[in-house]
Amino acid sequence: MTLRESFSAINTRFHLVGVYTLVELFLRFAVHWSSDDPTGLPLVLAAFLLFFATVCGILGMVYQSAAGRTESHTAVGWAIGLFLPLVWLSIKIDLIIYGMTALAAAVYQGAWGAGAPFDKSFEKVVYWAGPFLGFGTQALALYSTPLCVQSRTRGEWRPNIREGLRFFRSCPAESRRLLLVLLLMMAIGGALHYAQGPDGSKAPPGYPEGLVLFANSYLALVVFFGATRVVLARLTAGRSAVPLDAGTAAPGPPA
Secondary structure, three states, X not given: OOHHHHHHHHHOOHHHHHHHHHHHHHHHHHHHHHOOOHHHHHHHHHHHHHHHHHHHHHHHHHHHHHHOOOOOOOHHHHHHHHHHHHHHHHHHHHHHHHHHHHHHHHHHHXXXXXXXXXXXXXXXXXXXXXXXXXXXXXXXXXXXXXXXXXXXXXXXXXXXXXXXXXXXXXOHXXXXXXXXXXXXXXXXXXXXXXXXXXXXXXXXXXXXXXXXXXXXXXXXXXXXXXXXXXXXXXXXXXXXXOOOOOOXXXXXXXX
């Protein structure tokens, strides 16, 4: 797998990048419009559900392309089939990342908090470590996400996060290339994050933020395509060239 293949594959499906960016912008606007108003919570929830379902559909289409599957599933079918598995995977990753963040906030509060409330210490740690937390989340999702999609298509269960971490050891060269793209995403997003300041999320998204979201959406799909190719190539080699979906009870997401 080369990054050139991944970039080329996403370039031929560039419309998916645009859709990804639009739903992410809509979510960002919904959060801004709602601000601290409790009556805006339904709008934020609806925007989040739309965003996550759309991303599930997009990832399904990219996975289908990376796997070279001849059957055609719609984005809606993928969204329905992958929504719950990817929600559960995201929850587990967030528990790991923010559990470690809470521990760091507790250490910070004990050492330098000077009696400040824990929530203030937590907010400060989240702000200053924000780009690195995002990188950690994306690193954990790098291989676990395509593994989760494959588990869904096969009707199997597997410890996707733990198994995904093994790919960093078994595929070091490919992992380094993909992690470089994730580092680029962290640098782009981190520059905007610190430029906006702690209250940046309260301001309406402008052109710079839109461009950053567009760039990171593009790179996220490039990384997902590349990681999917690595996962499928490794698993196929381990299965002695048995077709990826041979003999499975669930060859694709439910329509």
